[in-house]
Amino acid sequence: MIIEPLSSRGGASVSGIDFSEPLSEDESFQLRAAFEEHGLLVIRGQTLTKQQLAAATEPFGGPDLSPPAEDCDPKAPGVSEIRTRGPNGEVIHQDDDALLGETGWHSDHAYITMPNRGKLLYAVEVPEERGGTGFIDGFATYDALPDATKQRIEGFHVIQSWAHAQATIASNMAYRDKGESMLAADRFADVAYPLVLTHPVSGRKALNCPPLWAAGIVELPGEEGQALVDELITHLTSSQFVHWHRYEPGDIAAWDNWRYLHAAEGTPGRYARLMWSVVIRGGPVIGREIGVQ
Ligand SMILES: [Fe+2]
Numbered sequence: 001m002i003i004e005p006l007s008s009r010g011g012a013s014v015s016g017i018d019f020s021e022p023l024s025e026d027e028s029f030q031l032r033a034a035f036e037e038h039g040l041l042v043i044r045g046q047t048l049t050k051q052q053l054a055a056a057t058e059p060f061g062g063p064d065l066s067p068p069a070e071d072c073d074p075k076a077p078g079v080s081e082i083r084t085r086g087p088n089g090e091v092i093h094q095d096d097d098a099l100l101g102e103t104g105w106h107s108d109h110a111y112i113t114m115p116n117r118g119k120l121l122y123a124v125e126v127p128e129e130r131g132g133t134g135f136i137d138g139f140a141t142y143d144a145l146p147d148a149t150k151q152r153i154e155g156f157h158v159i160q161s162w163a164h165a166q167a168t169i170a171s172n173m174a175y176r177d178k179g180e181s182m183l184a185a186d187r188f189a190d191v192a193y194p195l196v197l198t199h200p201v202s203g204r205k206a207l208n209c210p211p212l213w214a215a216g217i218v219e220l221p222g223e224e225g226q227a228l229v230d231e232l233i234t235h236l237t238s239s240q241f242v243h244w245h246r247y248e249p250g251d252i253a254a255w256d257n258w259r260y261l262h263a264a265e266g267t268p269g270r271y272a273r274l275m276w277s278v279v280i281r282g283g284p285v286i287g288r289e290i291g292v293q
Contacts, residue, residue, distance in 0.1 A: 001027060003034050009243040010137040011040035019046050019056040019252075028059040035060055035118075036201055039256040040135050040243075046122065046250045050076030050276060053122050053252075057280050060254065061117055064279035082275040084127075084267050093269045100273075102266025104168065105136060105237060106212035108257050108279070111162040111188050113287040116257045118280040123247035127271030132246040133253055134263040138206030141236040142196065145207065156195040157218040158208060158229070160287060162188035164215035191287035192218050195232075199258055200284055206259050207236055218290070236261070247275075258283070 006013045012034055017027060035041055048056070050073055054063045063078035072080055084100045086092045093100055108116040121133065142150070166185040195217065197208040209232040217225030244265065245253055255262060257280075267273040 001030055003030070006038075006040065006042055006245075007243045009135075009241055010038065010140060011042065011135065011243060012038040014041050014043040015045060017043060019043075019048055020052050023059065031059040035254065035256065039137060039139070039259040041252075041254045042245055043252040043254065044248070044250065046252055048122060050079040053120065053276055054078050054278050056252065057120055057278055060120075060280045061282045062280070064116065064281040066279075079276055079278045082121075082273075082277055084269065084271065084273045089272070091269075096268060096270035098269040099130070099266030100269055101264050103264040104165075104212040105134070105261045105263045106165075106210045107208075107261055110160050110193065110210055110213055110257075110287070111165065111191065113191055113285045113289065114283055115286060116279050117283040118255055118257045120252050120254045120278050120280070122276045122278075123249050123251045124276060125272055125274040126247045126249055127267045127273045129268055129271065130246075130265045131267040131271070131273045132244045132265040134242055134244045134265065135255060136236055136241050136243075136261040138197070138208060138236075138259050138261065139199075139204050141241050142205045142207040144241075145235065150196075153195050153228070153232075156220070156228075157192040158195045158210075158214050159190050159216045159218060159290065160193050160210065160213035161190045161215035162213070163190070165212045168212065190215065190290045192290055193287040197258065197286065200286075201258075207232065209233060209236065210261055211237065254280075258286075 001014065001016045004013050014034065054076055057063045065078045072078060082101060108119060163185040193208055195208055197206045199206055209229060211233045214229050217228055220228060
């Protein structure tokens with residue numbers, strides 16, 4: 001197994017490993033260590049079935065089997081598809097230029113109190129343009145904050161809001177396939193998360209202000225909190241922290257959702273793109289519902 005730096009913005013590139021075969025104990029150990037150290041792995045050159053992709057999560061904690069059965073192949077629980085074409089290759093969005101699947105910067109399931117541990121995204125079919133995933137390392141964005149800001153925000157909580165995200169999606173013309181992605185704004189209550197999140201495994205501090213969810217600061221109601229959210233978002237989305245990965249078929253991106261923010265670049269409607277996705281199981285409750293002690 002060869003583990004090399006992925007980019008100057010963090011992550012690691014992994015080659016010389018084959019998830020279609022059972023991993024040795026040593027390979028599993030090395031992969032887990034690399035995941036905890038780097039938080040983002042791009043594992044190249046895989047040819048997998050869905051069952052093998054689900055098994056590829058074992059070194060990191062195993063597959064989360066909670067996605068609804070109707071989203072998954074019954075023979076591969078936990079593995080869902082992200083696609084720009086219908087099951088038989090048919091065009092399902094008529095606008096060639098619409099950026100299908102584009103999202104803002106976020107962490108997964110961070111609108112509920114227990115976020116995902118992480119995710120594996122496996123590229124089956126890739127578009128000629130775009131289709132990438134962006135990554136921002138919360139350790140790096142925290143470390144780079146001025147000391148005065150670190151002191152100011154210690155102990156603060158960010159309001160992570162499903163309703164806020166839906167309002168953003170509705171008002172932002174960048175989400176050109178918004179008509180298909182709108183969901184009920186009142187589906188989940190707002191939750192509060194530490195703005196400086198102590199990583200449950202490493203104990204390192206990550207800046208946690210996910211732009212898609214962040215609707216304010218519990219300790220700073222109103223404009224003052226919004227101004228702090230805006231300041232932190234400007235900081236963490238600056239280009240020095242952003243790495244975009246454009247996939248080759250057979251790539252797996254595996255990331256630590258407690259540490260990394262991610263965003264989907266979107267795929268022009270004229271291209272076919274198919275990814276298989278599986279969530280890594282496990283994780284403590286980190287947030288709390290607002291108003292609930
Ligand atoms: Fe996501």
